[in-house]
Amino acid sequence: MSTATVVTGLGVAAPNGLGARAYWSATLARVSGIGPVTRFDASSYPVRLAGEIKGFSAADHLPNRLLPQTDRMTQLALASADWALADAGIVPGTLPEYDMGVITASHSGGFEFGQNELRALWSKGGRYVSAYQSFAWFYAVNSGQISIRNGMRGPSGVVVSDQAGGLDAMAQARRQIRRGTPLVVSGAVDASVCPWGWVAQLASRRLSGGEEPTRAYLPFDDDAAGHVPGEGGALLVLENADHARSRGARIYGEIAGYAATFDPPPSSGRPPGTRRAIESALANAGATPGEVDVVFADAAAIPDLDRIEAEAVSEVFGPRAVPVTAPKTMTGRLYSGAAPLDVAAAFLSVRDGVIPPTVNTSLSDRYDIDLVRDVPREAPVRTALVLARGYGGFNSALVVRAFGP
Amino acid sequence: MPTASPFGVDDLRRILREGAGADEAVDLDNDILDRQFDELGYESIALLETGSRIEREYGIRLDDEALGEVRTPRALIDLVNEQLPTGRTR
Numbered sequence: 164m165s166t167a168t169v170v171t172g173l174g175v176a177a178p179n180g181l182g183a184r185a186y187w188s189a190t191l192a193r194v195s196g197i198g199p200v201t202r203f204d205a206s207s208y209p210v211r212l213a214g215e216i217k218g219f220s221a222a223d224h225l226p227n228r229l230l231p232q233t234d235r236m237t238q239l240a241l242a243s244a245d246w247a248l249a250d251a252g253i254v255p256g257t258l259p260e261y262d263m264g265v266i267t268a269s270h271s272g273g274f275e276f277g278q279n280e281l282r283a284l285w286s287k288g289g290r291y292v293s294a295y296q297s298f299a300w301f302y303a304v305n306s307g308q309i310s311i312r313n314g315m316r317g318p319s320g321v322v323v324s325d326q327a328g329g330l331d332a333m334a335q336a337r338r339q340i341r342r343g344t345p346l347v348v349s350g351a352v353d354a355s356v357c358p359w360g361w362v363a364q365l366a367s368r369r370l371s372g373g374e375e376p377t378r379a380y381l382p383f384d385d386d387a388a389g390h391v392p393g394e395g396g397a398l399l400v401l402e403n404a405d406h407a408r409s410r411g412a413r414i415y416g417e418i419a420g421y422a423a424t425f426d427p428p429p430s431s432g433r434p435p436g437t438r439r440a441i442e443s444a445l446a447n448a449g450a451t452p453g454e455v456d457v458v459f460a461d462a463a464a465i466p467d468l469d470r471i472e473a474e475a476v477s478e479v480f481g482p483r484a485v486p487v488t489a490p491k492t493m494t495g496r497l498y499s500g501a502a503p504l505d506v507a508a509a510f511l512s513v514r515d516g517v518i519p520p521t522v523n524t525s526l527s528d529r530y531d532i533d534l535v536r537d538v539p540r541e542a543p544v545r546t547a548l549v550l551a552r553g554y555g556g557f558n559s560a561l562v563v564r565a566f567g568p
Numbered sequence: 569m570p571t572a573s574p575f576g577v578d579d580l581r582r583i584l585r586e587g588a589g590a591d592e593a594v595d596l597d598n599d600i601l602d603r604q605f606d607e608l609g610y611e612s613i614a615l616l617e618t619g620s621r622i623e624r625e626y627g628i629r630l631d632d633e634a635l636g637e638v639r640t641p642r643a644l645i646d647l648v649n650e651q652l653p654t655g656r657t658r
Binding site for chain 2: 229232
């Protein structure tokens with residue numbers, strides 16, 4: 164039995180496109196989803212732009228019973244999981260329920276739902292709090308609801324490590340597949356464009372106060388001054404390679420390698436963990452730096468963090484030796500959802516032989532990287548590296564690779 | 569002459585829809601009085617939410633244990649009407 168983990172289905176909810184097809188065509192056409200916050204009145208907040216998903220009506224996608232008990236992030240996640248399963252050609256009820264798991268990441272849980280219920284608690288009293296608050300704001304709720312909806316009772320869980328979590332969840336899914344579970348739905352969708360979410364995210368001091376959508380999120384630019392937050396992400400169907408082949412599934416590629424590191428304390432004098440994460444993930448994939456065709460950057464747009472990432476890439480791969488891109492400049496940073504979306508983009512790059520662009524950024528001459536700017540770059544892509552870093556020192560790196568003889 | 573219950577099945581239908589939604593496979597407008605709540609697509613948390621909304625709207629308190637034992641709309645309607653000043657069990 165093969166131990167390779169392959170991806171057979173993509174489900175995407177992104178600010179610049181609902182569904183993998185819409186997201187990918189928007190991304191290649193440089194369509195950005197960043198604009199003024201519309202989900203609440205942000206005029207009194209220091210951050211007023213967001214990557215919002217427009218035109219998603221949960222009632223169009225989900226059973227009515229689920230609507231009163233789900234946060235927006237869960238509604239988006241359930242729809243994305245449906246799309247991923249349909250894309251994979253999986254009808255959940257036809258597989259043994261313990262053969263399918265759900266492992267997602269979460270940044271903050273269901274903040275919008277939680278905020279509404281806490282408001283009811285403070286303003287009206289405990290009897291006005293929804294019984295569904297008991298789970299609707301949990302970190303694990305997306306995994307739980309996807310599991311219930313699709314009858315998936317195999318190994319399941321949630322990983323919480325900010326933006327790195329999206330990769331950490333997929334790595335955990337890969338471990339479970341190696342241990343014998345044929346299929347795991349994995350990835351992440353976050354959505355907390357609401358006052359409580361805003362206040363929590365502002366505490367990181369990493370958000371951009373920019374007012375102009377094309378100038379607010381500029382990773383690797385001399386004018387980098389934080390990121391625009393966004394909502395969305397991706398869920399993917401991860402499958403044992405033999406399982407996928409035996410049912411004749413279309414295979415996007417393989418989750419070939421992964422590593423996670425943790426930064427040392429700032430005062431330690433030891434280097435940050437980003438480079439070590441890249442090197443370890445490549446080693447885990449059995450890949451040399453020269454085999455990597457593109458790097459999807461974490462792209463923090465904080466000068467120190469951009470420098471750490473650019474240096475790690477140029478140290479491992481050589482100066483300007485590998486194309487680097489950040490299509491998240493068109494979505495904002497999606498927290499746990501960001502890296503699974505990048506993984507989906509990486510597989511689409513493999514499929515189509517094109518690297519999606521980084522928009523709006525002018526590359527600072529402080530960074531010795533080959534940033535794919537402004538327009539997509541046609542190039543054969545067989546191996547891609549996806550990087551994600553989480554607040555507090557998380558570094559994760561995932562290698563995806565074309566799969567086949 | 570019997571008076572109509574102050575809390576009837578139409579009130580329950582409305583509160584179920586508002587608080588917990590409705591299963592597409594179930595028509596709540598059918599005769600549901602003696603159907604099991606789980607057949608109608610409502611689990612225990614849905615009943616908890618429904619009970620809580622009834623309490624708020626009608627200014628009553630439902631006994632938690634009694635609410636937990638309710639299996640049908642008729643039983644819930646009876647439980648509510650027992651708490652209402654002019655209530656009658658049907």
